[in-house]
Amino acid sequence: MKKLLIALVATAAALSLAATAEAQEKLKACWVYTGPIGDFGYSYQHDQGRLDVEKALGDKVETAYLENVSEGPDADRAFERLAREGCKIIFGTSFGFMDPEVKVAKKFPDVMFEHATGYKTAENLGIYNARFYEGRYILGQIAAKQSKSGVAGYIVSFPIPEVVMGINSFMLGAQSIKPDFKAKIVWVNSWFDPGKEADAAKALFDQGADIIVQHTDSTAPLQVAEERGLQGFGQSSDMIKFAPKAQLTSIVDDWGPYYIGRVKAALDGTWKPGNVWLGIKDGAVKMAPYTNMPDDVKAMAEATEKKIIDGWNPFTGPIAKQDGTPWLKDGEVADDATLLGMNFYVKGVDDKLPQ
Amino acid sequence: MDITVNILLTIATAATPLLIAAIGELVVERSGVLNLGVEGMMIMGAVGGFGAGYLTGSPWIGLLAAIALGAVFSLLFAVMTLSLATNQVATGLSLTLLGLGLSGMMGTSFVGQPGARLPNLDIPGLTAIPVIGRLLFGQDPIFYISIALTAAVMWFLFKTRTGLTLRSIGDSHTSAHALGIQVIRYRYLAVIFGGACAGLAGGHLSLVYTPQWVENMTAGRGWIALALVVFASWRPWRVLAGAYIFGAVWIGQLHAQAFGIPVPSQLLSSLPYLATIVVLVLISRNKRLTMMNTPASLGQPFVPDR
Numbered sequence: 001m002k003k004l005l006i007a008l009v010a011t012a013a014a015l016s017l018a019a020t021a022e023a024q025e026k027l028k029a030c031w032v033y034t035g036p037i038g039d040f041g042y043s044y045q046h047d048q049g050r051l052d053v054e055k056a057l058g059d060k061v062e063t064a065y066l067e068n069v070s071e072g073p074d075a076d077r078a079f080e081r082l083a084r085e086g087c088k089i090i091f092g093t094s095f096g097f098m099d100p101e102v103k104v105a106k107k108f109p110d111v112m113f114e115h116a117t118g119y120k121t122a123e124n125l126g127i128y129n130a131r132f133y134e135g136r137y138i139l140g141q142i143a144a145k146q147s148k149s150g151v152a153g154y155i156v157s158f159p160i161p162e163v164v165m166g167i168n169s170f171m172l173g174a175q176s177i178k179p180d181f182k183a184k185i186v187w188v189n190s191w192f193d194p195g196k197e198a199d200a201a202k203a204l205f206d207q208g209a210d211i212i213v214q215h216t217d218s219t220a221p222l223q224v225a226e227e228r229g230l231q232g233f234g235q236s237s238d239m240i241k242f243a244p245k246a247q248l249t250s251i252v253d254d255w256g257p258y259y260i261g262r263v264k265a266a267l268d269g270t271w272k273p274g275n276v277w278l279g280i281k282d283g284a285v286k287m288a289p290y291t292n293m294p295d296d297v298k299a300m301a302e303a304t305e306k307k308i309i310d311g312w313n314p315f316t317g318p319i320a321k322q323d324g325t326p327w328l329k330d331g332e333v334a335d336d337a338t339l340l341g342m343n344f345y346v347k348g349v350d351d352k353l354p355q
Numbered sequence: 356m357d358i359t360v361n362i363l364l365t366i367a368t369a370a371t372p373l374l375i376a377a378i379g380e381l382v383v384e385r386s387g388v389l390n391l392g393v394e395g396m397m398i399m400g401a402v403g404g405f406g407a408g409y410l411t412g413s414p415w416i417g418l419l420a421a422i423a424l425g426a427v428f429s430l431l432f433a434v435m436t437l438s439l440a441t442n443q444v445a446t447g448l449s450l451t452l453l454g455l456g457l458s459g460m461m462g463t464s465f466v467g468q469p470g471a472r473l474p475n476l477d478i479p480g481l482t483a484i485p486v487i488g489r490l491l492f493g494q495d496p497i498f499y500i501s502i503a504l505t506a507a508v509m510w511f512l513f514k515t516r517t518g519l520t521l522r523s524i525g526d527s528h529t530s531a532h533a534l535g536i537q538v539i540r541y542r543y544l545a546v547i548f549g550g551a552c553a554g555l556a557g558g559h560l561s562l563v564y565t566p567q568w569v570e571n572m573t574a575g576r577g578w579i580a581l582a583l584v585v586f587a588s589w590r591p592w593r594v595l596a597g598a599y600i601f602g603a604v605w606i607g608q609l610h611a612q613a614f615g616i617p618v619p620s621q622l623l624s625s626l627p628y629l630a631t632i633v634v635l636v637l638i639s640r641n642k643r644l645t646m647m648n649t650p651a652s653l654g655q656p657f658v659p660d661r
Contacts, residue, residue: 036570038459038466068571153613186612187620193574194565199369203609206361218572220565223469242469242567354620 029053029263030087031065032078034094035192041217041236042191042253043067046093046116049255056260060267071096079104083111089266091259092116095160101125112271114262117162119340126273128258130284132162133169133339135251136213137314138287138304139233140173142248143211144181145297146231152183153204155214155221157191159354161342163215168346169314170213173304175348184209185351194220205230211248222246231292238288249301250288257283277336281309315339320347360489362606367494368564370602371501372397372556376580377587377594378501378508379552384584385512386545387525389654391447392432394577395454396550400425400557402458405470405568414471414562418497418555421562425554426547428454433546437539440656455571465568472566473497495563497555504552509591521545525650528657538657553577579628586635589648597635604630 031050035043050063064087069078075097082090083104089112092101098118105113105125113125121127143152152174156163167185174181184207186200193216201212201221205228212232214221222243225232232243234250258278265271278284287305290298308314317328322345328334345353376393383390403424408417432450435441473495476482481492512518521541524531528538556576561568579601587593608623639645 036459038462038568038570040467040569044466184613184615186609187624188609189621189624190574192569192571194567194569194572195369195372195560195574195576198565199365199606200609200613202361202365203606204613206358206365207610207613209613218565218569219567223565223567237467241467350615352617 026060026062027089027263027267028062028064028085028087029259029266030063030082030085030090032069032075032082032090032092032094032097033065033067034069034071034096035067035217037065037067039192039217040219040239043093043217045236045253046091046255049259052256053259053263056256057263057267061263069097073100075100076103079113080107083108088112089114089263089271091262095162112266112273121273121275124273127275128262129277129340130253130255131277131279132251132253132285133165133314134279134308135285135287136166136169137173137308138301139213139249139251140170140175140181141177141304142290142293142297142301143170143213143233144174144177145300146248146293147181147211149208149210150178150181151209152181152211152213153201153207153209154183154185155197155200155204155212155216156185156187157216158189159187159343161340164345164353165339165342166215167349167351168342171346171349172314172319179348181348182350183213185349187354188216190216192217194218197221198224201225201232219243234288240288240291245292247288248292249290252286252288254284254286279308280305281311321345322347322349360486362610363490364494366599366602366606367498368602369605370598371495371498372559372564372576373580373583373601374501374595374598375497375504375559376553376556376577377583377598378504378591379549379556380580380584381587381589381591381594382508382512382521382552383545383549384653385525385589385650386521386542387528387650387652387655387657388436388542388546389443389447390429390432390436390450390546390549391444391581392429392450392454392577393549393553393581394573394575395451396425396428396553397454397557397560397577397580398458398571398573399428399454400554401561401572402462402465402557402568403554404558405465405561405566406461408471408562409465409468409568412471414473417471417562418473418558421554421558422551423554425557426551429546429550429553432550433543436656437542437546440658443654443656451577459570462568462570466570468568470561470566470568473562495559497559497563500555505591505595512591522650525652528652528655532657532659538659542657553580556580583631583635586632586639588635588639588645589650590639593635593638596638597631600634601627601631 033043037047066078091114093116095117101115105122115127117129188196198220201224210230212221212225214235219239219242222232225246226243231246238250240247313333315334317332318330319328321327400421404417404421407420408414435446436443478492482488532538583597587597605627
């Protein structure tokens with residue numbers, strides 16, 4: 001009986017909340033995150049973008065989000081729920097939300113959908129992504145300059161194009177400074193597990209790496225670097241507070257301007273499904289201050305950053321694939337489609353790509 | 356030599372939270388209660404430990420807070436399942452869900468803040484001894500607690516009268532009740548002990564392993580601890596072995612990857628689970644002994660007749 005009462009009260013409260021929400025006639029913009037917003041990494045940065053939208057558009061919008069949504073059938077339900085609750089524009093922020101979003105978008109033709117880091121589109125489904133690989137090239141150059149052992153440790157999550165592209169870009173950057181530079185690669189098969197990431201960092205340092213790079217989302221690897229007096233790079237957000245002596249720089253995702261633009265377009269009725277891939281020059285990828293390195297290394301990093309802003313692409317030939325077969329001719333630039341589907345390593349990567 | 360010591364230290368760090376949480380749950384299950392809320396109590400310990408350490412600046416206060424929060428949180432489970440006789444499986448699962456959500460809410464302001472780390476033991480003269488110095492005298496304090504705890508629980512369960520009483524309750528709460536043993540009181544204490552251990556394990560994560568607070572930072576370790584208890588057939592020393600086998604294979608596979616061994620990483624990642632299960636199943640292959648060790652009234656609610 002008591003339970004029933006509680007349930008009734010809860011339902012009544014939920015209903016009254018829903019009623020007030022509808023009465024206000026605001027545009028409801030919603031987000032779906034795969035991690036917790038408290039990861040201080042990837043999902044955290046997306047949520048910062050959502051807060052930017054609230055700040056910029058004030059009482060014209062109402063926002064909502066679902067966090068910790070796993071990439072699978074669960075995601076279908078998450079998107080459908082948001083669409084039914086009156087969200088007019090919905091952002092799915094992880095690669096694995098691609099098929100669920102396509103499916104739900106078909107069911108709700110009046111709702112605008114946006115999907116990050118994927119490649120499928122529809123009448124009411126646009127895609128957006130950031131060129132993180134631009135930043136990773138700079139990381140590679142810094143690593144090659146800073147490393148004494150000539151070996152970097154690279155902690156990675158899953159073998160999806162985004163991650164493979166990052167490894168390749170990092171290696172190209174490093175090889176541009178030291179042609180025989182090596183990276184030891186460890187797959188932890190998780191986007192987010194601080195303990196595992198810390199263990200991987202320790203293993204890599206024990207085997208002679210002296211710089212740590214990560215494509216996972218927690219600050220743990222950098223903390224290990226700090227403890228051991230070695231160096232590394234942050235991920236997604238500026239992690240300097242966790243590693244004041246160890247962080248060299250960090251690739252910071254800034255989704256705010258993009259989200260504000262899209263929600264504004266939705267408000268004006270000018271929204272159309274787009275396909276954008278934003279880089280350093282658009283401000284969506286930012287480099288945290290270059291710290292803990294000599295001035296000449298810093299100058300080199302800044303010069304490369306400027307070169308990329310001026311339109312140079314790290315994937316510019318000549319580049320050979322891992323087995324030595326030529327991929328890009330001298331001066332040839334990789335097209336976006338190839339990059340977004342990247343499933344091979346470039347020459348010099350010392351790992352077998354998991355299939 | 357140095358690398359071997361480093362690897363052993365890393366294994367100990369990885370095994371410690373599993374061992375502590377599993378030892379606590381072992382006592383709970385020996386009393387006949389199945390608490391599936393280990394993950395939830397652990398994450399509460401993690402957020403409490405980090406929070407108290409961060410706010411007061413003392414990781415030691417953090418350690419105490421972690422234990423206290425785990426214990427208080429388990430009290431919720433105890434009241435529900437023991438006093439109100441709710442279903443233990445459902446209550447335990449909801450404790451995990453509640454813990455994950457509640458800790459996220461409590462920890463909002465700790466995200467992105469570096470915390471205090473518990474210092475490693477440093478005994479002048481002893482810690483500096485080559486090789487064994489750092490292994491025996493240079494680890495974090497919770498490591499020593501975990502070993503002492505395992506020994507204490509072994510002694511308590513099998514060498515003391517109270518331990519015998521606790522085990523008899525786990526085997527048949529009705530018989531124990533008929534003998535005049537206060538079943539519910541024993542179970543309350545066991546559950547709270549389990550909660551305190553899970554809280555301590557969580558504190559190890561946020562004060563030693565990775566000194567920071569992030570949501571979901573336990574990342575399933577509570578579930579591994581639960582599985583360890585079952586596969587170790589409710590014997591403390593087997594839990595210890597299981598936790599260290601898991602830790603060793605886990606760290607070993609990372610080294611294998613870094614070394615460039617051409618084995619698919621997905622297979623390597625699943626090795627710790629496989630190896631631990633295989634080894635523990637092998638050592639518990641004696642059916643009669645396993646049956647003897649299984650608490651017969653595990654998971655059954657007990658309502659004393661008045």
